[in-house]
Amino acid sequence: MSKAQVSLRNKDILGLETMSAAEMNLILDTAKEMKNIIDRDIKKAPTLRGKAIVNLFFENSTRTRTSFELAGKYLGADVINISTSTSSVAKGESLRDTLLTVEAMGVDIIVMRHEAEGSSHYAANAVKPVIINAGDGAHEHPTQGLLDMFTIKQYKENIAGLKVAIVGDILHSRVARSNIWGLQKMGAEVHLAGPQTLLPRDIEKIGVKVHNRIEEALDQADVVNVLRIQRERQKKGLFPSAREYARLFGVNAARLALAKPDALLMHPGPMNRGLEIAPDIAYSEQSAIQEQVKNGLAVRMALLFLVLMGGTHIEAAN
Amino acid sequence: MKLLIKGGRIINPAEGMDTVGDILIENGKIAAIGQNLDAGEAQVIDAAGLVVAPGLIDMHAHLREPGLEAKEDIASGTRAAAAGGFTTIACMPNTKPVVDSSIIVSGIIHRGQTEGVVNVKVIGALSKGLEGKELAEIGDMIQAGAVAISDDGGHLDSTSLLKTGLEYTGMFNRPVITHSEDEGLAGEGFMHEGAVSAMLGVKGRPSVAEDIAVARDIMLAEYTGSPLHIAHVSSKGAVKLIREAKERGVRVTAEATPHHLTLTDEEVRSFNTAFKVNPPLRSADHVEALIAGLQDGTIDTIATDHAPHAFEEKDVEFRYAPSGFAGLETALGVILTGLYHTGKLTLTQVIEKMSYAPARLLGLASGVLKVGAPADITIIDTEYKWTVDCIKFYTRGKHSPFEGRNLRGKSLITIVNGSIIMQNGEVLK
DSSP: OOGGGOOOTTOOBOOSTTOOHHHHHHHHHHHHHHHHHHTSSSOOOOTTTTOEEEEEESSOOSHHHHHHHHHHHHTTOEEEEEEOSSOHHHHTOOHHHHHHHHHHTTOSEEEEEESSTTHHHHHHHHOSSEEEEEEETTTBOHHHHHHHHHHHHHHHSOOTTOEEEEESOOTTOHHHHHHHHHHHHTTOEEEEESOGGGSOTTGGGGTOEEESSHHHHHTTOSEEEEOOOOTHHHHTTSSSOHHHHHHHHOBOHHHHTTSOTTOEEEOOSOOOBTTTBOHHHHTSTTBOHHHHHHHHHHHHHHHHHHHHHOOOHHHHHO | OEEEEEEEEEEEGGGTEEEEEEEEEETTEEEEEESSOOOTTOEEEEOTTSEEEEOEEEEEEOOOTTTOTTTOOHHHHHHHHHHTTEEEEEEOSOSSSOSOSHHHHHHHHHHHHHHOSSEEEEEEESBGGGOSSSBOOHHHHHHTTOOEEEOTTSOOOOHHHHHHHHHHHHTTTOOEEEOOOOHHHHTTOSEEOSHHHHHHTOOEEOHHHHHHHHHHHHHHHHHHOOOEEEOSOOOHHHHHHHHHHHHHTOOEEEEEOHHHHHOOGGGGGGOOGGGOOSSOOOOHHHHHHHHHHHHTTSSOEEOOOBOOOOHHHHSSOGGGSOSOOOOTTTHHHHHIIIIITTTSSOHHHHHIIIIIHHHHHHTOSOSSOOTTSBOOEEEEEEEEEEEOOGGGOSSSOOOOTTTTOEEEEEEEEEEETTEEEEETTEEOO
16 A cells, blocks of 8 residues: 555544554654654744644653643644543543533544543544544553654664564553554564563463563564563562562663664663663663654654644655 | 233243144133134234243343432333343342342332332342341341342352351252352453453453352352352353362352353453443353353353443443443343354253243242243244344343344243233333
């Protein structure tokens, strides 16, 4: 399929499981153009002037929310943030009512983060504005998956044929799931590693390779993507201590040396340095962690543009 | 009033009867079964081409009254039952207040007679307030008419309470019905644990949680010698445990639901809350084992676990939706479509599991077609094609996992105590 035939106009972006490789490539190509805007002295482009975007966040977030907010603003859209530290259910207003209220204000895009898996599917069925999933529970975080792939492409040109190791708490990670779907569609070989208690049962059935020894996953890897370990998982008894986790599963210089010499080190943030990732490698030459943040902005600009304006990356550049 | 059902295919699992003939009903009882019965002044129902069966009996329904009438009440729930071909339903005790004393049992029976259109049987709570701490007044409730004892919908985690509950209820020769899932393992989950939950990131309720609880419950039944009935079996491990227990002579029986027999966890991919239920919809290997258990008699009955909720309660994020959905109006169509028309069960087996066997289990006189028995009869068109449309349900629970499905087979007439209460989908009372 040629790029010109692919359009994301008015499409809800719920996850990468349901997104085609052609659609992903369109976003990644467009993001390349958008990245140029970020480096300009005057960043505002008038492309989305007159459009309204609501960031509806039911969970705390710094980088994703800021990234979406700046992405919208750089393209000239009006962006409003609605944050609620508790769910709509706890507040007493149903999610449907909250969404209908936002819809009634005439917004074009609702960027939604919510602690419950499938909540963005619910939103897409409930209201007309385009829904962009900014993370639904442990399900998907499509823009993180896209920005991770964009980053890989920046350094490795092609994703196809790469060995990508995703290390850490796969069980609770929406980043892992979006990465798995996206990378598999782009032809990468995905390896997961972590303690058995943080690996979902039967996950190998979706075509990934699963390891309990992190060394096996890192061996000759092209990309090492380290996931955040939330400390409350230890309190739930899923691993004995932060110390033991770091010793057995933490990514450090010695383990990273098992990967290819030019292997890329990634982390979606926020990091627990000294737990899942050793402090000395987090900002080493192999690390793309800072670049991921910048790329996140570019990918989100591309996505906002494509769902509102449609078209190909060529038009976006003009 | 006399009624003559003429020329139907009479299926009576109690006697292995499957023959074309007539049934004469008089004064609420079956007066005669035979060939070319004389109509006299009786109203005649032409049942040519239709199946005439003992009325369906659902031993697992939640009627929600008293206290939860936004979800359902006895009037709406029994009409849903009639529409689905059921003539008797047994209701679970997780109401507000809980059915844990004889006065509430009597009250529900009374309201069933005044406001219900089918026979309502009551299942009493095992523990006071379903709190899993002290025994409810089980003997008093059974004397008031309770047909079984269960903490379904509560939290019976205490092994010692289940042991005493079985010992105590066993004195009255009534079964204890258990919802068998280990809460410690399953309690935080929202769907079956497996490949689909792995993909969706939804916390799972592992099948081993059911296996462990079923093993425990069987061991206690074996030890106490008391009858145990396991509700809504859904795991292949549970089927195996029950099969082995029956071979050893343990007094254990079991039921399976139409949804667990025909749907898998793949449905949850839509995040549609109409597929959220406990135990959860499982993977295809479990469904196969369940059907095999039904075929070889390990699973005795098919029960709906009709568990309606108000629309707005189900219209939330998957995680926050209550478990369960309406089942009375789709059960027969789903079973005929999924198990009879596919050759997995014979018609006699279907009627046995949905009428004769539950009647025996609950100690009812119905579930059979014989002279003198209550005239509770369902007339079924096994070929009737229809599409499930929740909005048209009599139940207040407008969520169903079968919404939009094309089904083949339906009850066309429901007769309770000799009166036609449902005809062609319309409840007449």
